[in-house]
Amino acid sequence: MSxxxxxxxxxxxxxxxxxxxxxxxxxxxxxDCTDECEQISRMAERVANGERLExxxxxxxxHIRCWKDxxxxxxxxxxxLKAERAARGG
Amino acid sequence: MTxxxxxxxxxxxxxxxxxxxxxxxxxxxxxRAKVQRSIYYYLSQERSDLRDAPTQELQQMAEDLxxxxxxxVLNNLSYFRGESQFTTWANRxxxxxxxxxxxxxxxxxxxxxxLTAEGETLPAEASLISEAPPSPERAAERADxxxxxxxxxxxSLTDRQYKAIEAVALRGVPMDVVADxxxxxRNALYKxxxxxxxxxxxxLDADGLSVDYVLNLFQR
Numbered sequence: 001m002s003x004x005x006x007x008x009x010x011x012x013x014x015x016x017x018x019x020x021x022x023x024x025x026x027x028x029x030x031x032d033c034t035d036e037c038e039q040i041s042r043m044a045e046r047v048a049n050g051e052r053l054e055x056x057x058x059x060x061x062x063h064i065r066c067w068k069d070x071x072x073x074x075x076x077x078x079x080x081l082k083a084e085r086a087a088r089g090g
Numbered sequence: 091m092t093x094x095x096x097x098x099x100x101x102x103x104x105x106x107x108x109x110x111x112x113x114x115x116x117x118x119x120x121x122r123a124k125v126q127r128s129i130y131y132y133l134s135q136e137r138s139d140l141r142d143a144p145t146q147e148l149q150q151m152a153e154d155l156x157x158x159x160x161x162x163v164l165n166n167l168s169y170f171r172g173e174s175q176f177t178t179w180a181n182r183x184x185x186x187x188x189x190x191x192x193x194x195x196x197x198x199x200x201x202x203x204x205l206t207a208e209g210e211t212l213p214a215e216a217s218l219i220s221e222a223p224p225s226p227e228r229a230a231e232r233a234d235x236x237x238x239x240x241x242x243x244x245x246s247l248t249d250r251q252y253k254a255i256e257a258v259a260l261r262g263v264p265m266d267v268v269a270d271x272x273x274x275x276r277n278a279l280y281k282x283x284x285x286x287x288x289x290x291x292x293x294l295d296a297d298g299l300s301v302d303y304v305l306n307l308f309q310r
Contacts, residue, residue: 016239016308018259019287020294020301041174041182067280069193069265076185079136080128081178 018066044074048081103176107167118160124177125163125184126156132188139192155191159184193264202253202271205261228307235307238299246293251286254279 043060047053054061064071098106098117106117130152133140140148163180170179224232244252250272257263257271258279269279291301 014262015255015259016304019243019255019290021305037182038171038173038179041178044182045174045178067265068262069189069276073182073185073189076132076136076189077178077182080132080181080185083131083135084128 040074041077044077044081047078048085098176100170100172100176104167104170107164121163121180122156122160125159125180126152128181129155129159129184129188132185137192151188155184155188158187162187190266193266194270197263197267200263200267200271202257202268205253205257205263232307235299235304238297239294239304242293242297243290246289247286251282251289254282255286258283 040060043053043056046056053064064074098120103117103121105111106113107121108114111117130148133143133148133152134145159180162183166183170176243255247255254268254272257268258265265276265279269276272279272282274282294301294304
């Protein structure tokens with residue numbers, strides 16, 4: 001892909017949502033999504049074990065609602081952990 | 091996913107992976123095998139865009155990405171504090187590497203400059219989506235408000251902030267790709283976007299546009 005497609009109506013809606021309606025609290029923004037962050041690994045373990053992210057850490061749930069890259073990575077990790085659990089018979 | 095029992099505790103992993111430990115080669119091989127299984131599972135089962143990719147190709151990708159993951163894990167060992175399972179932490183690094191690689195491959199020829207050069211990226215007169223067509227009055231109100239918002243975007247943000255917002259929020263370009271293009275990293279890009287959003291909200295306030303009003307106007 002050389003260039004994403006031109007913006008559509010949905011894109012403008014997403015832009016306004018991204019800019020205006022997502023949380024601006026610092027904890028959410030400064031959440032460390034780097035390799036070193038174990039908090040995210042721990043949350044993924046708990047979600048894979050059946051807990052709800054919004055109950056464990058609502059600010060992170062908001063964070064990944066806002067940042068789709070983080071959401072994609074978190075969901076991938078949860079999927080892997082669930083598959084491991086299933087393979088172990090858990 | 092075929093899973094072997096995890097026989098090492100977190101402490102075992104940290105000890106065994108030390109360069110001077112005679113068990114390091116075995117630990118490295120186990121770690122590589124572990125993350126390779128995870129990555130292969132992810133590529134083959136969780137990625138609809140790779141559904142038609144040949145198994146051998148996915149296996150090769152998983153092997154290469156697992157190698158990168160092991161190197162990254164070794165470089166970051168000192169940061170691991172034991173709050174999660176070591177293998178979960180390693181899998182998190184693996185997923186980040188794998189997904190980032192896929193994003194970069196997808197946007198291999200993407201350029202932020204081209205994005206802007208291709209013109210009307212933030213058209214103020216665009217009609218926004220709605221379940222039912224808005225009344226002419228509402229459509230005009232929306233067009234006017236969107237024009238003001240877009241003008242404030244371009245006036246109040248730096249060129250770098252504007253490009254980042256445009257790419258991430260309007261075009262849905264992944265953060266890794268945008269960060270690469272801006273010569274920064276993802277965490278710095280979060281901060282850049284955060285500051286941009288804060289600035290825009292202040293500009294809206296100063297212009298007499300409340301956030302609630304704008305969102306309500308464009309509510310689907």
